Each structure stands twice: as C-alpha cells, then as structure tokens.
Amino acid sequence: MTDLTVDIRDLLFNVNDVDDPTPRQLPTIFQDIVGQLNAQELSYAVLGHIALARYERARYVKDIEIVVGLNANDYRLAAVLAEETRQRFALYMDRHSRANAITLSLRSCLSPVEEGLLTEAFICTWLGIAVRLASPEHLLWFWCHSSTLEHHVDAAALIRGDTVDLQRVQSLLREADNFEETGQERLRSAIGEAVLTSEFSFSRYMEERRARLKPDRVPVWRLRNQAEKDG
Structure with a gap:
C-alpha cells in the first residue's frame, strides 16, 4: 500500500x-x-x-x-x-x-x-x-443534496482543496431541477465556509476587500461616466 x-x-x-x-x-x-x-x-x-x-x-x-x-x-x-x-x-x-x-x-x-x-x-x-x-464535482453535487452537518463540513473541505470545478457543480445542480434552489443555497454556504476556514483564502479575500476600500480608489462606474462625458 x-x-x-x-x-x-x-x-x-x-x-x-x-x-x-x-x-x-x-x-x-x-x-x-x-x-x-x-x-x-x-x-x-x-x-x-x-x-x-x-x-x-x-x-x-x-x-x-x-x-x-x-x-x-x-x-x-x-x-x-x-x-x-x-x-x-x-x-x-x-x-x-x-x-x-x-x-x-x-x-x-x-x-x-x-x-x-x-x-x-x-x-x-x-x-x-x-x-x-x-469525481470532486459529483461528490460536491451529492453533498449539496444533503442537509446533514457532516456533509456540509465535507463539502467545505472539498472546496478548500481547490480541486473542484464549481461551475461544473452548478451545471449538475441545474440538471436536477427538483433540488436546484436548495442545492445552490447549500453550495453557496459551503463556499462561504471554505473561504472563512481557510487561512490562505481568507487572507486573500481580506486583501482584495481592503483594496476595494482604499480611499483613493475610484469606482469603475464613475470612470465610465467620466469617459462618456469627455467623449
């Protein structure tokens, strides 16, 4: 072995x-x-x-x-x-x-x-x-259909591993119409849990957030409006 x-x-x-x-x-x-x-x-x-x-x-x-x-x-x-x-x-x-x-x-x-x-x-x-x-995608899809805490933890752990194609999982959830809304909600919850419990991911998330909150940052929509006026 x-x-x-x-x-x-x-x-x-x-x-x-x-x-x-x-x-x-x-x-x-x-x-x-x-x-x-x-x-x-x-x-x-x-x-x-x-x-x-x-x-x-x-x-x-x-x-x-x-x-x-x-x-x-x-x-x-x-x-x-x-x-x-x-x-x-x-x-x-x-x-x-x-x-x-x-x-x-x-x-x-x-x-x-x-x-x-x-x-x-x-x-x-x-x-x-x-x-x-x-596959990682089918594992996550399967756990998004479960309401048990253990499967929620499993889903978050799998997402933290960064080996799963989340777009593919969303596609699988859409194929199962009866579970789409609940499954999508559980997927979003698992993603949030994965981000908050991963030191690297959380640090990166906070860095991006701080960058957005810089006082000298000009929102994209304001730049676009200014460009239209100048044009």
Missing part, C-alpha cells in the same frame, strides 16, 4: 484504544470489495470520506460507500459481493460487537445525474488498489 499517505495512516487507529486492530483493517476490506467489483467489470464509484481523502486533507475514515449502476442484475451481483466481504471480515464489521466497526454501504444510482457519476469516475490507485472514485 505504497500510495497511503502519512495522513491516512495516522487516521487508521482508535484514539481511545491504540491496540484496537479494526481501523487498520480498512484498506484490506476496501481492497476486497473493490477487487471483486473490478473482477466482475461492474460500473461503480466510491463516495464518502475515502474519496474525499484522495482530493483533500485526510479525515477519519471508517465507512466505505459505493454506488453502482441502475442495471438491476449488476446491483444484485454487487450486493452479493458486498455481503461476502461483510462475512469474511465480520470480526471488524459487526456493529453489535464493535462500537467502531467498519461499515460497507452499497446502493444503486437514484437519478440520471448520478449515472453520470459513474461515467465520469476518476480511475486511480488508492488504498493499494485500482479504483473508481467519484
């Missing part, structure tokens, strides 16, 4: 019990389910903190979230593979016996826009295996 960053490795432990082996099993479990999906050539994409950690600073990761295509047969096969993974790693994935059990959730696409998530998936090596990750 040479592609594991130091940040990721540092997160794969239980701060309340450093001898707990469960968090360290996440890469192995991830490789197991992704390897099966790859072997069956199924269309899928990985969401959640695992994908976020590839694009932005690492966060505590213990959930594996995967979305597959609308094809019913593909979903049934993927569901069987996921259950086999849960059985193989039951010691680390049983919520009844472990409070910090690793979870694996799998579902099919819910809309045509989500199907685009699969076709535009980012293919790379992550956590030791070739995998299809949801």
